[in-house]
Amino acid sequence: xxxxTSIASQxxxxxxxxxxxxxxxxxxxxxxxxxxxxxxxxxxRLVWNSHQPLGAYxxxxxxxxxxxxxVAPPTVYRALEFxxxxxxxxxxxxxxxxxxxxxPSSEHANNFLICEHCGVAIEFSxxxxxxxxxxxxxxxxxxxxxxxxxLMGCCQHCREAEL
Amino acid sequence: xxxxTSIASQxxxxxxxxxxxxxxxxxxxxxxxxxxxxxxxxxxRLVWNSHQPLGAYxxxxxxxxxxxxxVAPPTVYRALEFxxxxxxxxxxxxxxxxxxxxxPSSEHANNFLICEHCGVAIEFSxxxxxxxxxxxxxxxxxxxxxxxxxLMGCCQHCREAEL
DNA sequence: CGACAAAGTGTTATAGAATAACATAACTTC
DNA sequence: GAAGTTATGTTATTCTATAACACTTTGTCG
Numbered sequence: 238x239x240x241x242t243s244i245a246s247q248x249x250x251x252x253x254x255x256x257x258x259x260x261x262x263x264x265x266x267x268x269x270x271x272x273x274x275x276x277x278x279x280x281x282r283l284v285w286n287s288h289q290p291l292g293a294y295x296x297x298x299x300x301x302x303x304x305x306x307x308v309a310p311p312t313v314y315r316a317l318e319f320x321x322x323x324x325x326x327x328x329x330x331x332x333x334x335x336x337x338x339x340x341p342s343s344e345h346a347n348n349f350l351i352c353e354h355c356g357v358a359i360e361f362s363x364x365x366x367x368x369x370x371x372x373x374x375x376x377x378x379x380x381x382x383x384x385x386x387x388l389m390g391c392c393q394h395c396r397e398a399e400l
Numbered sequence: 401x402x403x404x405t406s407i408a409s410q411x412x413x414x415x416x417x418x419x420x421x422x423x424x425x426x427x428x429x430x431x432x433x434x435x436x437x438x439x440x441x442x443x444x445r446l447v448w449n450s451h452q453p454l455g456a457y458x459x460x461x462x463x464x465x466x467x468x469x470x471v472a473p474p475t476v477y478r479a480l481e482f483x484x485x486x487x488x489x490x491x492x493x494x495x496x497x498x499x500x501x502x503x504p505s506s507e508h509a510n511n512f513l514i515c516e517h518c519g520v521a522i523e524f525s526x527x528x529x530x531x532x533x534x535x536x537x538x539x540x541x542x543x544x545x546x547x548x549x550x551l552m553g554c555c556q557h558c559r560e561a562e563l
Numbered sequence: 564c565g566a567c568a569a570a571g572t573g574t575t576a577t578a579g580a581a582t583a584a585c586a587t588a589a590c591t592t593c
Numbered sequence: 594g595a596a597g598t599t600a601t602g603t604t605a606t607t608c609t610a611t612a613a614c615a616c617t618t619t620g621t622c623g
Contacts, residue, residue: 272619274571294608309574314610319571330493331548333580333609350542359540366532370551373526378556379513385494387548388533393541435590437600457579472603477581482600496580496609564623571618580609587602593595 240339245288246357246392255285258337262325265341271323279303280316281337284326289356290334293317329358331387336360346370347385352392354399359392408451408502409520409557418448421500425488428504434486442466443479444500447489452519453497456480492521494550499523509533510548515555517562522555 240254262281266273273281283299284291291299293313300308317335320326324341328334329349336358338345346367350359366386374381425444429436436444446462447454454462456476463471480498483489487504491497492512499521501508509530513522529549537544 272570276572292608293610306573310610311574311612312572315572330550331546350537350540352542353545359542361536361540363532363536363539366529366536369526369529369532370549373524373529374513374551374553377513377522377524378559379515379522379551379553380559381551381553382516383494383552385548385550385552386533387493388537388542388544389546389548390537390542390544396541396543435599439601455579456581469602473581474583474603475601478601566623567621569618569620571616573616574614576612576614578609578611580607582607583605585603585605587600589598589600591596591598593597 245339245359246352246355246394251287254288255282258285258325258339258341261341262323265323265325269323271319276312277316277319280313281320281325284320284335285337288336288358290329290332290336290351290358292332292334296335327360329387330385331389347383349386350388350390350392352395353389354391354395357392408522409515409518409555414450417451418445421448421488421502421504424504425486428486428488432486434482439475440479440482443476444483444488447483447498448500451499451521453492453495453499453514453521455495455497459498490523492550493548494552510546512549513551513553513555515558516552517554517558520555 240257259278259282262278263273279300280296283296293310296317297308297310297313300313317326321328324345325338326335327338327347327349329336329351331351339360345360346362348361348363348366350361351357352359370381370384422445425441426436442463443459446459456473459480460471460473460476463476480489484491487508488501489498490501490510490512492499492514494514502523508523509525511524511526511529513524514520515522533544533547
């Protein structure tokens with residue numbers, strides 16, 4: 238049911254990603270008693286249009302292109318805020334951009350590999366990594382509320398393509 | 401010679417932090433053949449005024465307050481860019497803010513504990529953590545160019561103060 | 564049903580963060 | 594000291610994000 242993140246940078250049937258994400262989103266909202274309104278669903282679809290994080294203003298333009306009415310920043314930011322709260326999307330701090338969450342139902346840390354060439358953000362989770370994080374925090378007597386791990390570099394796909 | 405990061409959130413002789421950081425900065429620049437001009441030194445001092453990350457515009461206001469002439473954004477951004485290049489400061493992506501690096505001479509990853517209450521950013525490094533990061537990247541065939549680990553939460557000092 | 568509250572969206576304006584482009588000054592290096 | 598490089602000043606603009614208020618839709622409860 239969860240979307241395998243490792244395929245993000247490879248050729249794949251992305252429409253399948255979208256439909257799976259959509260299903261999951263509806264399930265999550267139903268469970269949380271949250272309303273996935275048409276506008277929110279539209280923003281969610283746009284975010285999921287690719288595995289490349291999208292800026293709020295890019296999303297705004299896409300929204301404006303789809304509907305005839307003009308769209309102001311708060312419209313998209315409120316939708317994004319809702320989706321973030323529901324854990325349906327993530328914010329990439331290094332890019333000021335947003336990307337769909339590939340496993341919204343499970344507990345998830347905010348861990349990303351971001352390719353500088355193709356722009357794809359690959360979400361990952363790794364138990365030993367999380368253990369190290371928790372150990373380090375404990376060492377400092379620090380309690381974690383939010384965590385952001387972002388690794389910028391070059392994905393396998395792009396490196397092989399450049400040979 | 402290196403400033404112990406764990407004390408950042410505690411009472412300490414901060415003037416000592418500043419003078420140590422200043423020494424290190426001069427050494428690093430000398431070694432790199434980079435010019436730590438008066439402006440850059442001034443910005444460096446301001447960043448080091450505390451262990452709380454500072455936004456570029458806050459720094460700009462502080463610069464303006466110190467000198468009579470008005471200061472425009474590029475002035476501070478260029479100084480910050482230089483200091484980042486020399487590895488003398490770090491950028492906290494979650495906050496759009498900058499903080500002094502506590503061990504500029506050694507190889508350093510961009511790892512921070514950030515207290516939401518007192519605003520202090522504690523830089524840390526941990527071998528097992530870095531190993532996990534590298535292992536994970538290797539698993540995905542991903543080569544890392546830049547890394548950002550930011551943990552938001554509550555530091556020991558603040559938690560104890562709230563009891 | 565109808566009134567009320569709550570949640571969502573529209574709209575305007577503004578704040579905050581960062582950079583582009585060009586001009587001027589200062590510092591090398593020969 | 595003339596030429597080239599590096600640093601800074603200056604103006605304008607772009608990109609990112611939120612505040613404040615109006616209006617509409619949805620949900621609830623008597």
